[in-house]
Amino acid sequence: MFNFIKNQLQKIYTHFSRIATIFSKPSIDQATLNELEQLLIEADTGVATTRFILEQLKKNIGTQSISGTDLKDLLSQELLKLLKPFTFPQENKIIYLLIGINGSGKTTFAGKLAHSAVSHHKKTILVAADTFRAAAPGQLSIWATKSGASLIVGNPNQDPASVVFAGCQQFKNDNADYLIIDTAGRLQTKINLMNELAKIKRSIIKQLPDYTIITLLTIDGMLGQNSFQQAKLFNEATKIDAIALTKMDGTGKGGIVFAINHELNIPVAYLSYGEAIDQLKLFNCEEYVQSILNQ
Numbered sequence: 001m002f003n004f005i006k007n008q009l010q011k012i013y014t015h016f017s018r019i020a021t022i023f024s025k026p027s028i029d030q031a032t033l034n035e036l037e038q039l040l041i042e043a044d045t046g047v048a049t050t051r052f053i054l055e056q057l058k059k060n061i062g063t064q065s066i067s068g069t070d071l072k073d074l075l076s077q078e079l080l081k082l083l084k085p086f087t088f089p090q091e092n093k094i095i096y097l098l099i100g101i102n103g104s105g106k107t108t109f110a111g112k113l114a115h116s117a118v119s120h121h122k123k124t125i126l127v128a129a130d131t132f133r134a135a136a137p138g139q140l141s142i143w144a145t146k147s148g149a150s151l152i153v154g155n156p157n158q159d160p161a162s163v164v165f166a167g168c169q170q171f172k173n174d175n176a177d178y179l180i181i182d183t184a185g186r187l188q189t190k191i192n193l194m195n196e197l198a199k200i201k202r203s204i205i206k207q208l209p210d211y212t213i214i215t216l217l218t219i220d221g222m223l224g225q226n227s228f229q230q231a232k233l234f235n236e237a238t239k240i241d242a243i244a245l246t247k248m249d250g251t252g253k254g255g256i257v258f259a260i261n262h263e264l265n266i267p268v269a270y271l272s273y274g275e276a277i278d279q280l281k282l283f284n285c286e287e288y289v290q291s292i293l294n295q
């Protein structure tokens with residue numbers, strides 16, 4: 001669901017800087033391809049994925065002489081092939097488990113998602129499973145008020161799985177449509193905290209075995225290569241279904257999406273691009289590629 005979030009045409013992605021210079025060249029030689037390789041790496045596309053893109057391009061070019069415009073077309077096709085669209089489940093009732101590092105935008109995303117659901121008449125419950133930070137429930141409570149969603153909070157330092165338990169009970173009792181669980185931020189390298197996520201997920205599956213759970217990782221679009229490591233380790237701890245890229249109104253370079261798709265096979269489902277409640281949109285692969293190649 002949630003494909004009802006409107007795709008606005010507003011340009012919110014940053015482009016691959018300097019790429020226009022390459023595309024304006026009348027002919028492309030090896031030195032230009034090296035320049036493109038460097039540029040993709042600088043844009044956080046990652047070494048392995050960049051190498052893969054260059055190999056594919058070279059295969060396509062073969063012995064032909066091509067112009068910068070031809071290269072742009074070929075690159076656009078290759079980048080698009082790397083992006084795997086997220087298939088939204090068709091079920092009417094969905095549980096979102098939001099995970100990610102501190103400050104990656106989970107709580108803000110939870111609020112925006114709740115707003116979108118409520119404005120489409122979906123009965124929505126927000127669960128403040130971040131019992132670690134004293135300020136966390138208050139922060140989510142503001143989003144609950146703004147969006148019109150119900151709110152379940154625990155006590156400070158309560159086991160987050162037990163708050164999630166209460167949320168699941170409420171979901172059943174209220175016959176709600178969406179359960180949006182906001183968890184405490186954690187570093188991908190802290191094994192205990194990562195295991196806690198798996199425990200939370202098991203608890204949801206146990207109580208609500210017949211419902212679709214979307215485990216969604218929020219990634220700060222400005223963090224670059226570190227985001228790749230986050231996605232990799234979070235995915236190992238508890239399988240991620242999709243990513244929400246946040247802070248896309250910032251200075252991120254955009255290449256990380258290709259590395260995550262290509263090397264980890266995790267699709268991006270949402271883009272969050274500001275602090276206002278309606279600054280959320282569905283990720284559109286074609287639009288994304290066009291946007292970063294055109295400046």
Ligand SMILES: Nc1nc2c(ncn2[C@@H]2O[C@H](COP(=O)(O)OP(=O)(O)O)[C@@H](O)[C@H]2O)c(=O)[nH]1
Pocket residue numbers: 100101102103104105106107108109185218246247248249250272273274275
């Ligand atoms: N500019 C911008 N700021 C954001 C966005 N999403 C979150 N923030 C800000 O980033 C900070 C951390 O966000 P928060 O949702 O609390 O992250 P959490 O720790 O993962 O729950 C807050 O100051 C938010 O207002 C976004 O898409 N754009």
Ligand SMILES: [Mg+2]
Pocket residue numbers: 106107108130136182183185
């Ligand atoms: Mg938070």
